[in-house]
Amino acid sequence: GAGVSQSPSNKVTEKGKDVELRCDPISGHTALYWYRQRLGQGLEFLIYFQGNSAPDKSGLPSDRFSAERTGGSVSTLTIQRTQQEDSAVYLCASSRGRSLTGELFFGEGSRLTVL
Amino acid sequence: DAKTTQPNSMESNEEEPVHLPCNHSTISGTDYIHWYRQLPSQGPEYVIHGLTSNVNNRMASLAIAEDRKSSTLILHRATLRDAAVYYCTSRGEGAQKLVFGQGTRLTINP
Numbered sequence: 001g002a003g004v005s006q007s008p009s010n011k012v013t014e015k016g017k018d019v020e021l022r023c024d025p026i027s028g029h030t031a032l033y034w035y036r037q038r039l040g041q042g043l044e045f046l047i048y049f050q051g052n053s054a055p056d057k058s059g060l061p062s063d064r065f066s067a068e069r070t071g072g073s074v075s076t077l078t079i080q081r082t083q084q085e086d087s088a089v090y091l092c093a094s095s096r097g098r099s100l101t102g103e104l105f106f107g108e109g110s111r112l113t114v115l
Numbered sequence: 116d117a118k119t120t121q122p123n124s125m126e127s128n129e130e131e132p133v134h135l136p137c138n139h140s141t142i143s144g145t146d147y148i149h150w151y152r153q154l155p156s157q158g159p160e161y162v163i164h165g166l167t168s169n170v171n172n173r174m175a176s177l178a179i180a181e182d183r184k185s186s187t188l189i190l191h192r193a194t195l196r197d198a199a200v201y202y203c204t205s206r207g208e209g210a211q212k213l214v215f216g217q218g219t220r221l222t223i224n225p
Contacts, residue, residue, distance in 0.1 A: 004158075033212060042202065043159070043215035056211060091158050104151075104213060106158030 002026065004107035006092050012113045013082055021077045021110045025094030032075050033104065034067060035091040043091065049075060050097075082114045119203045124220045127193050135188040135219055137203030142183055147206055149213060150177065150188050152199040159202065159215075162188065198223045 005024040013019050025032050034046040045059040049069045060066070064082075069075040079086055089109040095102040120138040127133045139148060147166050151159040163170055163177045165186070170177040176189040190197055200218040 031211065035215070042217045045212050045214065048211050050211065059212075093158070103161045103164075104159075106160065108156075108158050 004092055004094055004105050006090075006107035006110050008110055009108065010111045010113075012115065014115050015084060016081055018078065018080045019082055019112060021079075021090050021112070023075045023077070023092030023094075023107060025073065025075070025092070026105055027073075028096070029094035029105070030072065030097045031095045031102065032069060033093045033095075034075070034077050035093065036061075036088045037091060037109070038088045046077070046090075079112075082112075084114045087112055087114045119205060119214070119216050121201075121203055121216060121219045123217065124222070126222045126224065128224045129195060130192050133190040133193045133197070133221065133223075135190075135201050135203075135221065136185065137187070138185045139203065139205055140184040142205055144183075148177070148179060148183075148186050149204045149206060150175070151202045151204060151213075151215075152197075153202065153218070154196075154199045162201070193221075193223050195223050195225060197221065 007022045030051055032049040035043040036046055037043050047067050048056040051072045052069050064080045067077045089111050091106055091109045093104040093106045095104050118141055147164050149164040150162040152162050153159040163172050163175050165177045165179050178187045200220050202215050202218040204213040204215050206213045
């Protein structure tokens with residue numbers, strides 16, 4: 001499809017396990033963002049990529065969280081040693097570039113449940 | 116980051132206009148004001164954005180106060196499909212992220 005694709009759509013894991021969430025942005029979009037949304041809450045910024053580099057990692061909540069982007073396209077968000085507080089929907093968005101008026105296109109999110 | 120403040124919830128009737136307010140008193144002169152909405156179980160979708168002038172598109176209108184400390188998203192004739200959480204956000208020059216608050220949950224009554 002032409003939109004932002006995220007997988008898995010749902011993930012249930014046990015506390016202490018590692019998880020990987022994948023985001024496939026719109027082709028040609030150089031900027032990629034990860035957000036977290038806890039139940040009933042707003043969006044919490046995690047990390048921003050421009051190409052393969054991450055100039056803003058300020059939102060990553062702990063060193064258990066990491067993200068990478070390869071080939072200026074697909075990104076993976078990894079959460080190590082998951083905790084129950086990590087349960088949330090993880091949203092990925094992409095945009096064309098550095099434009100101040102760049103519209104963000106969001107995926108449908110990956111719902112993570114940590115038991 | 117500029118902070119935005121919105122009412123937690125609003126309610127309106129189908130086919131009536133809806134005015135969703137947002138305060139952004141700390142916004143800088145070059146910050147655009149963006150509005151997104153999130154339907155249930157979906158990712159947010161873009162609605163409209165503007166800098167100083169009022170803006171219109173097929174989805175909505177955006178009225179920006181002259182001092183830019185507040186703005187209002189206007190849905191001219193609400194439908195049941197407009198029921199969503201509406202986020203007023205800002206994105207500063209050099210700050211490559213949108214900061215989302217709690218948003219306004221809009222309920223549309225038939």
